[in-house]
Amino acid sequence: MGTDKVLIAPSILSADFSRLGEEIRSIEKGGADWVHIDVMDGVFVPNITIGPLIVRSVRPVTGLPLDVHLMVDNPAKYIDQFADAGSDLITFHMEACESPENGIKKIKDKGKKAGVSIKPGTDISILDGILGQVDMVLIMTVEPGFGGQSFMEGMLDKVRDIRPRFDGYIQVDGGINRETALKAVDAGVDVLVAGTAVFGQEDYGKAIEELRSGARRP
Ligand code: DX5
Ligand code: ZN
Numbered sequence: 001m002g003t004d005k006v007l008i009a010p011s012i013l014s015a016d017f018s019r020l021g022e023e024i025r026s027i028e029k030g031g032a033d034w035v036h037i038d039v040m041d042g043v044f045v046p047n048i049t050i051g052p053l054i055v056r057s058v059r060p061v062t063g064l065p066l067d068v069h070l071m072v073d074n075p076a077k078y079i080d081q082f083a084d085a086g087s088d089l090i091t092f093h094m095e096a097c098e099s100p101e102n103g104i105k106k107i108k109d110k111g112k113k114a115g116v117s118i119k120p121g122t123d124i125s126i127l128d129g130i131l132g133q134v135d136m137v138l139i140m141t142v143e144p145g146f147g148g149q150s151f152m153e154g155m156l157d158k159v160r161d162i163r164p165r166f167d168g169y170i171q172v173d174g175g176i177n178r179e180t181a182l183k184a185v186d187a188g189v190d191v192l193v194a195g196t197a198v199f200g201q202e203d204y205g206k207a208i209e210e211l212r213s214g215a216r217r218p
Contacts, residue, residue, distance in 0.1 A: 006181075006215050007191040009034035010065050011173070012058075013049065014147045014195035020054070021061045025185050027198065030205030031212070034067040034089075036173070038147075039082075040195060041072040044096050045145035047085045052078070052085040059086030069117065069173065069193075071144045076103045083110035091115030091138050091171075094126050104133050115171070119144060124158040131166045136191070139185075142174025147195040151175030156187040163188035181215035 011030050015023040024035055037055060042048035055066060065088035072078060075092035076099075082090055090107045094116050097103055107114035116134035118126060120143055127137060139158045140152035142149035151174065158172055172184050173193035181192050194211055 005033075005137075006189075006212055007033040007169075007183050008198075008211050009036040009171070009191055009193045009195050010198040010204070010208070011036040011038055011069075011147065012199075013038040014199035016199070020058060024062050024064075025056055025197065026204050027208065028062050028064050030203075031208045032204075034065045034191070036105075036195075037066060037068045038195075039070050039072060040145065041197075043073040044093065045071045047145045052081040053152050055082060055085035055087055059144075060181060065089060067091070067171075067191075067193075069138065070096075076106055079103060079106040080110065083107065083112050087112060089113040089115055089136060091136060093119065093144075095119055095122055096112035100110065100130055101133065104130075110116050115169075117173075118158070120152050120155055124161045126203075131162060131168075134168060136169040136171055137162060137166060138171045138173055139189075140174055141172045141176070141180075144174075148200075149175055151177075151180040153180070153183060156183060156189075159184070159187040159189055174205060174214060176211070178210050178214035181211050185215040 040049040068087040070092040104114045113135040117138035141155045169190045171191035176194040177197040
């Protein structure tokens with residue numbers, strides 16, 4: 001796990017939902033590696049977005065891995081539905097559940113890749129004892145809930161902390177653009193989630209290439 005090639009995972013949170021299928025085909029054509037799907041329940045975060053129905057709807061549209069980010073309370077309750085809808089990776093928040101081990105087991109029992117995520121205010125030490133069980137760690141670089149926020153560079157200390165002892169994917173999400181992408185990859189990040197920096201641009205392929213080339217490992 002982990003990867004030499006920086007992976008770009010555009011977040012559909014910033015896509016045009018009136019044309020979601022076309023938008024996903026466009027990022028695939030533009031060279032995206034994964035499709036990042038931000039799920040919010042209005043409880044864990046002060047925003048409501050989408051559920052398993054959308055995952056099921058977009059599954060036939062693309063062959064790219066569907067990277068589902070659950071910003072929901074009690075995520076274990078929904079893992080089976082998201083897995084059955086066609087998710088490839090399912091990531092939930094450590095702050096949203098009593099037993100992360102239970103959530104990880106549920107994801108793996110469905111044959112999917114398991115990820116855990118922490119908010120900016122959560123200490124990286126909460127992941128001690130979990131790193132060996134997951135395929136991915138998502139370090140939030142904004143307060144979860146909305147796209148278009150500013151990158152919190154201090155979160156890269158969490159990436160540097162786990163990099164030497166975790167060989168899975170390290171993903172960051174929030175405020176990623178050409179400048180911040182380079183800093184993130186230099187810190188050891190494998191997967192860049194970007195909403196505004198891709199869907200806010202005219203040419204998605206150019207935007208994805210700019211992120212990738214801007215972040216090329218030294
Ligand atoms: C926050 C969301 C956003 C989104 C990316 O909860 O998860 O971080 O994916 O938003 P941008 O790339 O626009 O900051
Ligand atoms: Zn996300």
